[in-house]
Structures are given as C-alpha cells and as structure tokens.
Amino acid sequence: xxxxxxxxxxxxxxxxxxxxxxxxxxxxxxxxxCDREGPTSKSHGMHAHVxxxxxxxxxxxxxxxxxxRWMYRPHLNDTCCPPYTVRLDACAFAPTKSQRKxxxxxxxxxxxxLDDDGKRVAVDDRDEDDSKRADEPSASSASFESTANPSxxxxxxxxxxxxxxxxxxxxxRLTKRVFEIREAPSAFDEEEYRLWRRYQASVHGDDExxxxxxxxxxxxxxxxxxxRQAPVREPEDDEEQGGWVEWAGYAATEQKRKENDAGETxxxxxxxxAPSNGFGSFHHQYRVDGRLVAVGVVDVLPKxxxxxxxxxxxxxxxxxxxxxxxLREIEWVKNASKTCASLRYYYLGYYIHECPKMRYKAEYRxxxxxxxxxxxxxxxxxxxxxxxxxxxxxxxxRAPEAAGDDDRDEPKKKDAEKTSRLGEDExxxxxxxxxxxxxxxVLVGMAAGGQILQVAPFSLAxxxxxxxxxxxxxxxxxxxxxxxxGDAGDAIVYLVDxxxxxxxxxADGGDSGGASDESASDASDASDASDA
Numbered sequence: 305x306x307x308x309x310x311x312x313x314x315x316x317x318x319x320x321x322x323x324x325x326x327x328x329x330x331x332x333x334x335x336x337x338c339d340r341e342g343p344t345s346k347s348h349g350m351h352a353h354v355x356x357x358x359x360x361x362x363x364x365x366x367x368x369x370x371x372x373r374w375m376y377r378p379h380l381n382d383t384c385c386p387p388y389t390v391r392l393d394a395c396a397f398a399p400t401k402s403q404r405k406x407x408x409x410x411x412x413x414x415x416x417x418l419d420d421d422g423k424r425v426a427v428d429d430r431d432e433d434d435s436k437r438a439d440e441p442s443a444s445s446a447s448f449e450s451t452a453n454p455s456x457x458x459x460x461x462x463x464x465x466x467x468x469x470x471x472x473x474x475x476x477r478l479t480k481r482v483f484e485i486r487e488a489p490s491a492f493d494e495e496e497y498r499l500w501r502r503y504q505a506s507v508h509g510d511d512e513x514x515x516x517x518x519x520x521x522x523x524x525x526x527x528x529x530x531x532r533q534a535p536v537r538e539p540e541d542d543e544e545q546g547g548w549v550e551w552a553g554y555a556a557t558e559q560k561r562k563e564n565d566a567g568e569t570x571x572x573x574x575x576x577x578a579p580s581n582g583f584g585s586f587h588h589q590y591r592v593d594g595r596l597v598a599v600g601v602v603d604v605l606p607k608x609x610x611x612x613x614x615x616x617x618x619x620x621x622x623x624x625x626x627x628x629x630x631l632r633e634i635e636w637v638k639n640a641s642k643t644c645a646s647l648r649y650y651y652l653g654y655y656i657h658e659c660p661k662m663r664y665k666a667e668y669r670x671x672x673x674x675x676x677x678x679x680x681x682x683x684x685x686x687x688x689x690x691x692x693x694x695x696x697x698x699x700x701x702r703a704p705e706a707a708g709d710d711d712r713d714e715p716k717k718k719d720a721e722k723t724s725r726l727g728e729d730e731x732x733x734x735x736x737x738x739x740x741x742x743x744x745x746v747l748v749g750m751a752a753g754g755q756i757l758q759v760a761p762f763s764l765a766x767x768x769x770x771x772x773x774x775x776x777x778x779x780x781x782x783x784x785x786x787x788x789x790g791d792a793g794d795a796i797v798y799l800v801d802x803x804x805x806x807x808x809x810x811a812d813g814g815d816s817g818g819a820s821d822e823s824a825s826d827a828s829d830a831s832d833a834s835d836a
Contacts (some may be wrong), residue, residue, distance in 0.1 A: 324354050325350045327782075332345065337656055348784075362542065371523060391671065394637035416480050503617070533582040568774050577648075598614065599616075600629050602633065609647070770806060786807035
C-alpha cells in the first residue's frame with residue numbers, strides 16, 4: 305500500500321477499472337515497411353502500466369495500438385508510410401475462393417489425405433471413397449467450444465476441438481488427426497517461446513541466438529489489460545468523436561467535440577456481457593495430435609477481437625496457417641457475438657496500401673478503414689477510397705460532408721481575424737488559456753519512489769505540487785496527449801514523476817497544498833515511472 309504524502313488525506317485505492325499511463329510524447333524511428341533511411345516513422349507513444357479493456361477499445365478506434373505495454377499512434381500526416389486502422393465486420397464475412405481453398409487443404413490434412421509436408425498420401429480406391437463420404441463431419445468447420453477458466457490452466461481451456469469420426473486407425477486406411485485450439489490468458493509458455501524463435505528465424509530472417517526470452521515477454525506476453533469477467537459498459541459510437549487530424553475543407557475536430565458534448569444527455573449506462581472466458585489478452589494455441597503448430601496472440605475487447613500477432617511452425621508453410629488463423633479468429637468473433645452483442649468486429653491491426661505484405665488484409669471483406677480526418681469508418685473496397693490511398697501519401701479517405709462545406713474553414717478564418725485584431729501577445733495568452741482548459745480535468749497521478757502518492761484533477765494539482773513553471777510546461781504536454789487520446793483520456797490517469805518534475809516538493813516532504821484526496825494504493829506497476 306502506498307503512503308500518502310504529508311498533508312494529504314488517505315483515501316481509497318484506485319479502482320481496478322482505472323487505466324494508468326506514462327506519456328512519452330512524439331518520437332521518430334526507422335520504418336519497417338519501406339527502404340527509406342533515417343527516422344522517417346513518427347508516432348506518439350506512451351507506456352501503459354495498466355489499462356481497462358474499455359479504454360483500450362476507445363484508443364484502438366482513435367488509431368492507437370499496443371506492443372506489450374507500449375502504446376503508440378502514428379502521426380499519419382507526418383510519417384513516411386501512413387498506417388490506417390482496419391477492421392472487419394465478422395458477422396457479415398463471406399470467405400473468398402482462395403480462403404475456401406485454405407480450409408479445404410487443411411481439412412484434407414486432418415483427414416489424413418496429406419502428410420506433414422502437404423503431399424498427398426497414396427491410398428487404395430476404397431480408402432479414397434471412404435474419405436469422401438458426405439455424411440462424415442468436416443474437420444475444419446467444427447463449431448467453437450469455450451470453457452471459462454480464469455486460472456489460466458491451458459489443459460482445461462478449449463476453444464475448438466475436432467476429433468476424427470473414426471478414432472481407431474485401421475490397416476491401410478487413412479489416419480485422421482485431432483485438431484484443437486486452446487485459449488488461455490496471456491502468460492509465458494516455454495513451448496510457445498521456442499516456436500516463436502523458429503518462426504522469427506525462418507520466416508523473418510532474424511538471428512535465432514538474439515531472440516531472448518525477455519524480448520518475447522515484452523512483445524507478446526506483457527500486457528496492461530486486466531482480465532475482466534464482469535459486464536462492461538456498452539461501447540459508444542466512436543464516430544461521434546470526429547477525427548484527430550485537421551485538414552483544409554473539413555470540420556475541425558475540436559468543433560465537432562463541442563457540438564457532440566452539447567448534445568449529451570444523462571442516459572442510463574447500459575452494459576454488455578463478457579464472452580465465456582472474459583475480456584483481456586489471450587493466447588490461442590493451435591495443436592494437431594497434441595503438437596503445437598501455431599499461436600495467435602489476441603486482445604478480446606468490448607467491440608472486437610484484436611489480432612496482435614500470429615506465428616506458426618515453419619515446416620507448415622504449405623498450409624497457409626496465417627490465413628487459417630485469421631479465419632478461425634473470425635469464426636471466434638461470430639460465436640462470441642451471440643453472448644456479447646457489441647463484440648462483432650475483427651481488428652487486423654494497421655493497413656498500409658503501398659506495402660505488399662499488408663495487402664492480404666484487404667482480402668477479408670467487408671473491411672473498413674478509420675479515416676483520421678472525419679473519424680468515420682470507410683469501406684476499403686470503395687474505388688474512391690482506393691484512389692485516395694494510392695501513392696502512399698496521407699489524405700482523408702472520404703470527401704467532406706455535403707452540408708455546410710463552405711462553413712468548415714470558418715474557425716480558421718476567425719483565428720486569422722483574431723490575430724490581426726488582438727495582436728500576437730494576446731493570441732498567445734489565449735492559446736495558453738485553451739491549453740489549461742483542455743488539461744484542467746485530466747486526472748494526474750503524482751508518483752515518487754515508485755509509488756503513486758495522489759491522484760487529482762490537474763487543475764487542483766497545479767495549486768499544489770505541480771504549480772509554477774513546471775506545471776505550465778506539463779500543461780502543454782498534457783493538452784497534446786489529451787487531444788491524442790480522445791474520449792479515452794477522460795478516465796485515464798496521467799502519471800507524473802514528482803522526483804523529476806517537481807523535486808523540490810519531494811525534498812520538502814511532499815506538501816500537497818490544495819491537491820485532491822484521491823491517493824492510490826498498490827503502485828507496483830508504476831515502479832519505473834519517469835517524467836510524463
């Protein structure tokens with residue numbers, strides 16, 4: 305239990321549904337999708353110590369994505385290869401001819417017609433006729449079965465299980481295989497780790513000796529998402545937030561936010577049930593006769609299953625297990641939607657039109673891309689959208705709304721008029737007021753010595769530990785972060801290390817002045833907190 309700072313009242317622990325992040329602001333890195341040299345990929349990043357599934361869903365819909373506990377959102381209008389969030393309505397999905405071929409080939413393998421190298425097994429005519437009997441169950445279309453198992457026992461948790469209709473092989477007959485998919489909460493597994501190493505070395509050309517357990521944990525095991533079996537708030541329409549990139553001829557994001565806020569009502573909060581194993585981060589193990597052949601790393605959220613990564617046994621390259629895994633995850637969403645009505649989408653990560661190895665995502669239809677300017681989901685197969693994507697430069701994915709187009713530059717016109725009328729000093733002062741206005745209600749978690757001492761609205765924290773020049777600088781960072789996170793930022797705790805931002809406060813014993821009484825308890829997740 306963390307100890308409250310002197311002068312602060314001890315209060316209740318932060319609820320388990322609270323999200324706590326450490327903002328790192330904008331950064332640049334080399335791009336993994338093109339051959340440009342230098343740090344041409346630009347993003348906004350933050351470290352999530354803990355995050356609710358509701359908040360992460362909202363962040364996903366605003367262009368964010370996670371790698372372990374690291375969350376990032378590309379600056380679409382200032383990065384070399386702009387990636388768009390892509391999703392599929394799983395309940396409306398119909399497989400293509402090539403996807404059905406993948407299923408058919410996998411069924412043939414499970415029926416024993418193909419060997420482990422994907423080559424046809426020689427059988428006599430009687431065996432071949434038996435294998436084609438219409439009344440025999442399909443090995444690849446079996447329904448999913450899910451057993452809730454919060455303890456994470458992999459041997460007791462099963463999503464899909466397919467067994468041969470003829471479990472006892474007979475002489476000169478095809479030997480059928482047992483295929484199952486097991487689901488368990490994200491945790492380190494030695495067998496999975498060894499498979500990941502083989503996959504990275506064979507498929508991506510990585511040096512297997514450099515693929516350590518710590519890297520695997522950071523990338524695919526660590527997660528800020530807490531498992532949740534209880535119902536969650538019904539997701540709101542994310543399109544109501546508007547976009548987050550301003551573009552000439554389109555309504556300003558802040559103006560849309562004000563219009564939407566003005567129309568809010570105190571409607572009763574509705575909830576949706578969790579799927580059988582709950583919400584959170586999971587690993588799906590694909591096994592054939594007990595042998596691990598693939599692993600899908602996924603996040604189960606109120607609106608979607610978000611596919612984070614999929615890796616497979618290199619010797620099974622002939623089976624197109626990546627495509628098979630996507631089809632299985634889509635089937636999972638269809639089944640989960642029967643329990644959780646809001647969970648109907650399959651998020652495939654980012655889509656970069658000019659990147660050949662990402663084009664496969666467009667094959668899953670009907671898919672949509674999130675337009676960062678309008679905030680609207682836009683059909684990926686729309687010819688106008690494809691035209692706007694060509695060339696690789698960022699652009700709005702849809703035209704401005706027809707009504708009131710002439711008024712959409714009005715805020716910029718007013719800003720120009722204000723500058724000429726008031727003068728630069730007064731405009732800058734007004735800008736500072738706007739910064740404070742956006743940042744004032746953000747919940748700030750003030751930490752020292754690896755513990756969160758207090759949580760308070762920034763407006764109150766500025767009256768105490770975060771007053772003075774340090775607070776003014778921090779306000780600008782918080783304002784940028786708040787605009788980047790959208791509605792999710794309403795509930796997320798913004799972590800600040802007092803030892804770096806306001807060391808004099810810590811040296812004086814942590815006098816909290818007028819700060820609020822929302823102190824935190826267990827802050828082990830924030831033990832490495834740094835300047836936000």
